[in-house]
Amino acid sequence: MVNTRVSAEKRHSRIARRNLINGLLFASPWIFGFIVFTAYPLIASMYYSCSAYSGLAAPKFIGLENYVQIFTQDDMFFKSLKNTMYMVVVALPLGLIASLALAMLLNQRVKGITVYRTIYYLPSLVPAVASAILWMWLFNPEIGLFNVILKSVGVTGPAWLGDPAWAKPALVLMGLWGTGGGVIIYLAGLQDVPQSFYEAAELDGASAVSKFFNITLPMISPIIFFNLVMGIIGSFQYFTQAYIMTHGGPQDSTNFYALHLFNSAFVDWNMGYASAMAWILFVITLVCTLVVMKTSAKWVYYGGGD
């Protein structure tokens, strides 16, 4: 009796050790790359955050002075954080729902669906500088397409990118239309839902809604989880469109956290301060992600278990 239990434990520890070695082996490219390419910049930026560093001369250690200044003297810190939270709370859910809806639509077994899928991906292929021009025209309060359409139904459209109250919604609208990337990921995920499940459900008389909520959603929940976490991380770092198009205006309504950070680093010559801002953002993002991951056990279903 004792022998079999002991040898069962030995077998488990042998398996565990083999798994550890295999696991590390397969992960070794990342581990190696982390040590060579990532660890030093992480440590360096942490050091910069506690330094007076212009990006030119060597950094000079000043302790937590940057952090103190951020919290006590920088009014733009809270404003930019609020602007960014807007994107996290508004743009992210909208984007997730929109790309999933679009993916469902593009998952139909109709002829020519491949052409449609390509069309929906085309917006991502227009280079940033060109799409910026186009969107600024679309949003133009006088002659832009949106307000012209609104005028034709008797509504005076807002000033969009020129109005502090409408600039962020305009950017959200613009972001929605570039959901091509998320759609592809969902489409790939939808391929993993076996037709047989749907057929079996149909035989039981399930409705389309029921099939969606009881089959589709759980089966692609790992992908939803991915898009959610990456969406959180990405929204917190929202930067490019504000940098190209609005430069933070009007009246700082699109001055997002990452833009304020960029300006601190490259306009104000205050790389140390920017690094402190970066690490604060890191902590915020990490906390949000951990919260999502903790709750994920309840709604994410992995076919591969655990």
Next chain:
Amino acid sequence: MATAERSRRAGYARSRTIWAYVVLTLLSVVFVAPFYWMVVTSLKTDRQIFEVTTWYPDPVMWSNYARALKFIPFARYTWNTLVICVMTMIGTVWSCSMVAYSFARIPWKGRDALFLVVLATLMLPGQVTMIPVFMIFKWLGWIGSYKPLIVPSFFGGAFFIFLLRQFFRSVPNELSESARIDGATELGIYARVILPLSKPALATVALFTFIGGWTDFMGPLLYLNDPNKYTLSLGLQQFVSQHGAEWSMLMAASTVMALPIVILYFAAQRTFVEGITLTGIKG
């Protein structure tokens, strides 16, 4: 009775299909518009470019394309960009799938903690690591070559590791277990069970990596100091002068640049076959 039911079902399916087409077509007008506008602008004369509301060019300046392709060393830039994109595609797909396999299919101590570290590397804005990363490449002597753009892709990227991990975890345990019982090694399961079942995911990773390399501007700008090595995204900037740009040629070049991606996208779509057939599930 049964036939009536079947034909009712068929009719229902048909009307759903028509509805699907209607919605798809309407929405696709919205989505295709910017690309269409870009193509139209590339065919306009200089004077017409500022008339944003003209949705068709008249006359049609096909010569803009010839001019654009001669204005910059298009062939060389395309080749350079292809080299970078293909290498990073290979490196990313290979390394990220291996690492993702480790996080998804092998239970080992400390795995989830390390995975959190992987994720955490995405959470620090890149602007504050640009300088130390540059310094590393300078210390390695890689500034001025393609190495900073290609080599890191062989060591996994957190985004794709995360993505592939989610896909790999969705593969039912029974499949790998049965392979293991049949005597397969970890590498064998990885190569013969997981990878073939993840073709759409791998195609997506390849596609995204290619597009990332194809459109990357900051990387080539920072690390390349020889115009002979330039990529297409840097080439596009050569249409931009201090007080304006060669808009028609810029749009023409952008259109040409977009074509390989469209082709690649079509190719990737071929792996997106509805409902994979999972063979080998033991009842």
Next chain:
Amino acid sequence: MPTYTSEHLGVRLRVFFELSVVVISACAACILLSGCRTVLPASGKTEIVYWTGWSGHEFDVLQKLVDEYNNTHPDVHVRMLSVFGSYQKVRIAFAGGDTPDVCSAVWAEELAGYAMRGALTPLDGYLAKSGRSLDEWEPGIRDMVRYHDRTFGLLATVSGDFIVYNKKAFKERNLQPPTNLEEWARVNDTLTVRAKDGSYKTYGMRPNGLVLWAYIFGGHWFEPETGKITATHPKNVEALRFLQDFAKKNDIRRMEAFESTFGSMETTNGPFFVGKQLLLPTGPWIRQFLNRYAPKDLEVGAFPYPAPEGGRKMCSNISGSTWVIPAACKNKDEAWEFLEWMMRPEQNVRFCSQIGNGSGLTEVANMPVMTADPLMKLSAEISGGPNAFGPPQMPVWPAYQAAIARAEDQAVHGNHDPEVLLKQVEVKMERELKRVQREAVY
């Protein structure tokens, strides 16, 4: 006792082997691919790397000059590279210790920031050795390129800004180019006509840019002698009030909307070209745009920014790319020779006239080829005059500019008191200026 079977060992080894093979072959591929290095110049030649911020047309003009220099100077090879206007690349190169030998991608606004931190080579010794002097340059430039009594850069081109107008529109309405602010206000009101639905039938212009207007009113932003930030100068406040009043009297949002057809790109000239906008604040580069994009029958005149009573006439901001030699340059003598050659009148006139910018050298600015075009002539008069103001010689000017722009934004779109806003700017910049002093080398 169960041991690892040779099969397990074999598998692990095989995995490791396969991994190494791929990694090694990948690295080998990279090394091979990147092995096509630039052909090094023949032995004996010193290589000078020159980074320019220009791309496109201006880059081609520069390349011709660089080629000529290489042909006439056999023991030096100048290699030019464009950074496409990215000051990020320049900043990171400086930080990473990978600087070029000559760089003209340092904007005048940033010069003091680089200079103060010891990143640039002072040029006074070189100027004297080559028999050159800053007196050859326009007065406004002399102040711009010096920091704490040292010269840190030189400018090749500079432009004075002015306002162009549609001659036909003026003739139709019997208007004369305004000579002061009052006249300008009347002209602008006459030209700005709205339809019943609020859209613009014709449009004058919207004054903006507090930095400039403060100078026009007679104020200033910084006192180099005392190192004092003078954001709350009474004339600055007056200028901001002027901008605020204009915004209140006119529908400022509509005006901005009208002007934002192409957003931040310089190509907002569409409405002017088609005759809808009748006044346009711009610079001499507009000539190239007119030649290319405007209808042939568009007749254009220009007048300098109108000043109020007691303000500065013929006033403008001037700026440009500064040509510098980084402190880490290893071939300073050769770098200076190239820089000095580019700054000779014979080269400079070719460069400036071909890119349609004004010249920073007084001798060149007055050459017939540069003054043949009335727009260029006016630009040269303004930029060479006493009221051409470059960025003040202070290391936090970019942040200062941003703060001023924010104050203007708030005054024009809100109801804040100009004096209060400018006081906030002053306090903030005083703090910033103090903060960077601890990094001072010069």
